[in-house]
Amino acid sequence: MSDDLDLLLSQPLEEPVDAAFSARVLANIGGMRARDDRIEIAALVLASCLVLTLLSLTHAGQAAALSASQLAYSVPFALGISLLFLSRLLLDAIPE
Amino acid sequence: MSDSDRLAQNAAQGNVAAFAELVRLHQGKLRAFLRRMARGDAALADDLAQEAFLEAYRKIAQFRGEGSFASWLAQIGYSRYLMYARKHKLESLDDSIEQSHGTEAALHAKLDLEAALARIHTAKRAALTLCFAEGYSHEEAARIMNIPLGTLKSHVLRGREEVRTMLTAWKETP
Missing domain, CATH: 1.10.10.10 (Winged helix-like DNA-binding domain superfamily/Winged helix DNA-binding domain)
Incomplete structure (x- = not known):
């Protein structure tokens, strides 16, 4: 009985056919990645806004704003350019 | 090192195509194991296998190659089954x-x-x-x-x- 039982137990499990299972998993992974990307971008924008707000309260930030106005650019424009630059830097820093 | 372990290393570096290949290679074995665990409930087993693959994708960087990829995946699948069984009191x-x-x-x-x-x-x-x-x-x-x-x-x-x-x-x- 033991030998028969071991033989029975050792029979490989019958593997179900794929039947689009893999495709469904990969579609869910795609959705998960898209969601993660959106969260990442929102976090980056928030972080950038926070950094720029804090920067505008410092001497360096005010000096930068003054320089910008002296160069005939408005402060919002300078901050906007800085925001874009900072976002790009942060995006580049994130591994693929 | 097996093909699956190499694919897992590539997947850990962000290669989605490598992970897709892992899913195709291992789905049958994992689903069969979970069907046995779920007492033949194919729909439940497939749901758990799907969750296990998503968790594996999230944690692929943690795969150190100490055991095989198949056993690492089975570990995730088994743990998913246990969580489900506890939540739904399947043993009763x-x-x-x-x-x-x-x-x-x-x-x-x-x-x-x-x-x-x-x-x-x-x-x-x-x-x-x-x-x-x-x-x-x-x-x-x-x-x-x-x-x-x-x-x-x-x-x-x-x-x-x-x-x-x-x-x-x-x-x-x-």
């Missing part, structure tokens, strides 16, 4: 199944085996499946189930004995 089903076994006495030996395995405790069912049908060593099976080696061996011995007792009793039932 054992009693109701036990009462109806006499009607199945004439089933084919393979079906009898599945019926007997469905009646034993989850850990024993997993231990027997991993060590016999899946061909894992005792050490690998213990790692997959996250239990000490001694406990795993005890599950194998006792589970096998319980299955043997059930099959013998059913054979003797007219």
Whole structure:
């Protein structure tokens, strides 16, 4: 009985056919990645806004704003350019 | 290093195509294991397998290659099944199944085996499946189930004995 039982137990499990299972998993992974990307971008924008707000309260930030106005650019424009630059830097820093 | 382990390393570096290949290679084995764990409930097994693959994708960077990718995936799948079973109190089903076994006495030996395995405790069912049908060593099976080696061996011995007792009793039932 033991030998028969071991033989029975050792029979490989019958593997179900794929039947689009893999495709469904990969579609869910795609959705998960898209969601993660959106969260990442929102976090980056928030972080950038926070950094720029804090920067505008410092001497360096005010000096930068003054320089910008002296160069005939408005402060919002300078901050906007800085925001874009900072976002790009942060995006580049994130591994693929 | 196996092909799967190499693919897992590529996937850990962000290669989605490598992970897609891992899904195609391992879906059959994982789903079959979870079907045995879920007592033949194919829909539940596929849902759990899907969740296991998503978790594996999230954690792929944690795969260190200490065991095989297949055993790492089985570990995630088994843990998913345990969480589901605890949440839905699946083990309590054992009693109701036990009462109806006499009607199945004439089933084919393979079906009898599945019926007997469905009646034993989850850990024993997993231990027997991993060590016999899946061909894992005792050490690998213990790692997959996250239990000490001694406990795993005890599950194998006792589970096998319980299955043997059930099959013998059913054979003797007219």
